[in-house]
Amino acid sequence: MAANNRRMSGKKGAQIGSGGKRRRGLEGKGPTPPAEARKGHVKNRLANAKAKQQARRPKARPGQRSTSELVVGRNPVYEALRDGVPASTLYVQQFIDNDERVRDALALAAERGGIHLMEAPRPELDRMTNGLNHQGLVLQVPPYEYAHAEDLTAAAYDAGQDPLIVLLDGVTDPRNLGAVVRSVSAFGGHGVVVPERRAAGMTAGAWKSSAGAAARTPVARATNLTRTLEAYKKEGVVVVGLAADGEADVTDLPALEGPVALVVGSEGKGLSRLVGETCDIRVRIPMPGGAESLNAGVAAGIVLYEAARRRA
Numbered sequence: 001m002a003a004n005n006r007r008m009s010g011k012k013g014a015q016i017g018s019g020g021k022r023r024r025g026l027e028g029k030g031p032t033p034p035a036e037a038r039k040g041h042v043k044n045r046l047a048n049a050k051a052k053q054q055a056r057r058p059k060a061r062p063g064q065r066s067t068s069e070l071v072v073g074r075n076p077v078y079e080a081l082r083d084g085v086p087a088s089t090l091y092v093q094q095f096i097d098n099d100e101r102v103r104d105a106l107a108l109a110a111e112r113g114g115i116h117l118m119e120a121p122r123p124e125l126d127r128m129t130n131g132l133n134h135q136g137l138v139l140q141v142p143p144y145e146y147a148h149a150e151d152l153t154a155a156a157y158d159a160g161q162d163p164l165i166v167l168l169d170g171v172t173d174p175r176n177l178g179a180v181v182r183s184v185s186a187f188g189g190h191g192v193v194v195p196e197r198r199a200a201g202m203t204a205g206a207w208k209s210s211a212g213a214a215a216r217t218p219v220a221r222a223t224n225l226t227r228t229l230e231a232y233k234k235e236g237v238v239v240v241g242l243a244a245d246g247e248a249d250v251t252d253l254p255a256l257e258g259p260v261a262l263v264v265g266s267e268g269k270g271l272s273r274l275v276g277e278t279c280d281i282r283v284r285i286p287m288p289g290g291a292e293s294l295n296a297g298v299a300a301g302i303v304l305y306e307a308a309r310r311r312a
Contacts, residue, residue, distance in 0.1 A: 067143055068088075068140055068141060068142055068143050069140075069141040069203055069204055070128065070129060070138055070139065070140055070141070071085070071138070071139040071141060071204050072129050072132050072133070072134040072135075072137070072138050072139075073132075073133065073134060073135050073137065074099075074101040074102060074105065074135045074136070074137050075101065076139075077090070077105050077137040077138070077139045078101055078104055078105045078108070078137075079208065080139055080141070080204050080207075080208065081105055081108040081109060081112065081139065082108060083207070083208045083211070083212075084207070084212050084215070085139075085141060085204045085207040085208060086141060086142055086144075086207065087109070087112075087115050087139050087140065087141055087142070088115065088116065088140050088141070088142045089115065089116040089117075089118055089139075089140040090105070090106070090109045090115055090116070090117050090118070090137070090138075090139050090140075091118050091119075091120050091125060091128070091137070091138040091139075091140070092106070092117065092118070092119050092120070092136065092137060093119075093120065093121070093122050093125055093134075093136035093137070094119050094120065094121050094122070096136035096137075097136070102136070102137065105137060122136075125138055141203075141204050141207075144201070144202040144219070146202070146219055146220055146221040147191065147218040147219065147220040148220055149193050149220040149221075149222050149228045149231070149232075150231065151218070151220065152165050152190050152191035152193070152218060152220055153165065153190070153232065153235055153237060153259075155190060155191075155218075156190040156259075161190070162257075162258050162259040162260070162311075163190050163232075163237055163259045163260070163261070164184075164187075164188065164189040164190055164259075164260055164262075164304070164307055164311075165189065165190055165191055165192070165193060165232075165237075165260070165261045165262070166180055166183075166184055166189060166191075166192050166193070166261075166262045166263075166264060166300050166304070167192070167193040167194075167222075167225060167228070167229070167261060167262070167263045167264070168180065168192065168193070168194050168195075168199060168200070168263075168264055168296060169195070169225060169263055169264065169265045169266070169271055169272055169275045170195075170198065170199065170265055170266040170269060170272060171194070171199060171200055171264065171265075171266050171296045172198065172199060172200050172266070173200055173295075173296075174200045174201070174202075174203045174205040174206035174209065175205055175206070175208075175209040175297070176200065176209075176295055176296040176297045177192070177194065177200040177201070177202070177206045177209070177219075177296075178205065178206040178207065178208065178209025178210040178211075178214065178297075179209050179210070179295075179296075179297025179298075179300075179301070180192055180264070180296060180297050180300045180301075181206070181209075181210040181213050181214050181217050181219060182209065182210045182211055182213040182297075183297065183300050183301040183304050184213075184217050184300075184304060185210075185213035185216050185217040186213070186301075186304075187301075187304040187305055187307065187308040188308055188311070189217070189304060190218075191217060191218040191219065191220060192217065192218075192219045192220070193219075193220045193221070193222050193225070193228060194219065194220075194221060194222070195221070195222055195223075195224075195225050196221050196222065196223055201221075202214060202219055209297075225275055226274050226275055226278050229261065229263070229275065229278045229279075230278065232261045233278075233280070235259075236259055237259040237260065237261050238255045238258060238259060238260050238261070238280050238281070239260075239261045239263060239278060239279045239280045239281075240253070240255060240256070240260055240261070240262050240263065240279065240280065240281055240282075240283055240303075241263040241265075241271050241275065241276055241279035241281070241282045241283070242262065242263065242264050242265065242271070242282070242283060242284075242285070242299055242300075242303065243265070243270055243271055243276065243282040243283070243284060244270065244284055244293060245282075245284065246281075246282035246283040246284035247281065247282055247283075248281055248282070248283045248284070249283065249284060249286060250283045250284065250285050250286075250302070250303055250306055251286070251306065253281075253283055253306070254310075255280075255281065256303075256306055256307040256310050256311075257307075257310045257311060260307060262300065262303055262304070262307075263275060263279060264296045264299055264300050265296075266296065267293050267294070267295045267296065268293075270293075283303070285299060285302055285303070
């Protein structure tokens with residue numbers, strides 16, 4: 001009996017069921033995943049490293065935007081609407097004296113369409129304008145969407161044309177920027193580049209000075225003007241700087257017939273040192289009248305005309 005008990009002691013008693021786990025374990029797990037998805041595989045490690053490297057790169061932006069701007073006062077608002085400055089909202093003070101200028105501004109806003117008319121109490125307009133003398137009219141100009149500098153040359157080449165681009169170095173007057181945009185448009189240029197800092201941007205004043213050309217001619221912003229010029233040079237663009245002591249005369253410059261980036265400095269300081277050193281050639285505009293310098297808008301217009309004449 002004892003022997004029989006010893007034989008029986010090796011047997012297992014009642015067992016709890018597996019709940020189907022063993023049966024599911026026998027089922028197929030689908031196709032084998034690719035090597036890039038298998039943990040530990042060399043291709044998986046390479047794919048992960050590549051993904052991390054791409055994550056470190058800055059993401060492309062559709063275009064930089066400026067901040068919105070307010071035009072205040074009856075005459076400035078009317079002139080901005082008349083000259084085609086982009087606008088999103090016209091704020092009108094409650095119980096305002098309905099004089100001729102106010103009626104004209106309201107009529108222009110209605111005629112252009114797409115401009116919201118908002119009535120607001122005087123304290124609200126005072127707050128919006130930080131206490132400026134708004135005279136009951138405030139026009140909101142939407143943010144300007146800047147292009148990328150590399151897009152200007154790309155657009156020219158795509159059109160089968162040699163790029164003709166103007167870059168402004170230290171120009172802080174928006175009216176000069178608007179005048180340059182107007183000249184670039186008039187003489188077949190492909191755009192304007194301005195630095196992000198210490199430079200004029202596309203404000204309402206620049207829009208007015210461009211006389212509508214800003215709607216047709218892209219303006220780009222560059223984080224670093226020197227690096228932008230170096231990038232243009234790698235694309236085969238000749239960088240021409242305007243300087244009073246330039247080594248060549250603008251009327252004797254065959255380079256204007258090909259891809260050109262024209263750099264214009266401020267009226268007082270001219271080109272900055274690094275930008276001047278980056279230029280392939282510096283040119284001067286002959287002035288028999290003896291003037292010391294020209295403002296950026298006039299100087300750019302003269303050289304753009306010469307370029308257009310040579311390309312005709």
